[in-house]
Amino acid sequence: MDKDTFRSAMRQVAGAVTVVTTRGQDGEARGVTATAVCSLTVEPPSVVACINRDTWVGQIAPESRNFCVNVLAKAQQPVAETFAGRTALTGAERFRVGDWQDCETGAPVLEGAIASFDCELEQAVDFATHVILIGRVRRTLNDNSGAEPLVYVDGGFTTTQSAA
Template sequence: MAVNDQEFKNALKLWASGVTVVTSKTEQHGIKGMTATSFSSVSLEPPQILVCINRSTDTGEVMLEGKHFAVNILTAEQQQVSNQFAGGSSQEERFANVAWHEGALGSPVLDEALASLECKVVQQVEAGTHWVVIGQVEEVCCRSGEPLLYFDSAYRELATR
C-alpha cells in the first residue's frame, strides 16, 4: 500500500539538504532559473550530477531544449536568493538583484554562489511529475563560505565548533 502525499512530505522534510539554484538559457526563451534541493552527485568518472525538475517548469523546458544548465550551490547568506528563485515571481524578477554572468556553456552562473557546476545534459528520465536530469560537469567554480541548508521546512546553517 502506497503512502499518501502528506505522509511522504512529512518524511522527506526530515532529510537535510543543500539549496541550489538551477539555471539555463536558450536564444528563443532567454534565461531561466529555479530553486532546487533535489541535487546529487552521480559519477566521478565521468563527472556527473543529477537534478530533479518538475516537468511543468519553464526552467526544465529550457534545460532540456538547450541541453545545458548550471547548478549554483547557495551560501548561508543567500536565503533571499533561494526565496527569489523559488517561484511566485517572474523570471525577470528572479535575476533582477542577483549578480551573475554567462558561463562557458551559456547558462547563467551566480557570482556569489558557494560553487557553480556547468553541465551538459547527457540523459533525462521521466519519473512521475519530474524529470531526473543527468548532467556531465564541464566547468566548476568553488568559493569559500558556508552552505545554505534546508531541514524540516526551514533554512538552517552549520553549527560553529
C-alpha cells in the same frame, strides 16, 4: 503509502539549497530553487538534478542541452527565495537578485556561490511530475568555498554547525 506521510518524512531530510539555471533557445535565462541535486559519478564528472516539469527549467533544459547547478551560501537566501517563487519576480526578472554571469555553456552562474557546476545535458528522464537531468560537468567554480552553506530542512532555511 500516502503522500502526506511521505512528504512529512522527506521534510526531515536536510538538503543543500541550489538554484538550477539554463538558457532557452530564445536566449532567455531561467532558474529554479532545488534541493534534489547530487553528484552522480567522478568519471565522468556528473551531477543529477530533479526538477518539476511544470517549471521553466524543467521544460527548457531538455531542449537547451545545458544547465548550471549553483550551490548557495547562507547569505544568498534572498536568491533562493526569489527562484522558489516567494517574491513577485518571475522569469528572467528573477536574475535581478544576485550577481549573474554566463557559464561556458551559456547557462547563468551565480557569483559568490559556494560552488557552481556548469553542465552539458547527457540525459533527461521523465518520472511522474519531474524530469531528472543528468549533466556532464564541464567546469566547476568555487568562488566562496569557505562560506556557510544554505540548507533547507523542515520547511525552512538554516545552515550547518560543527558536530564536534
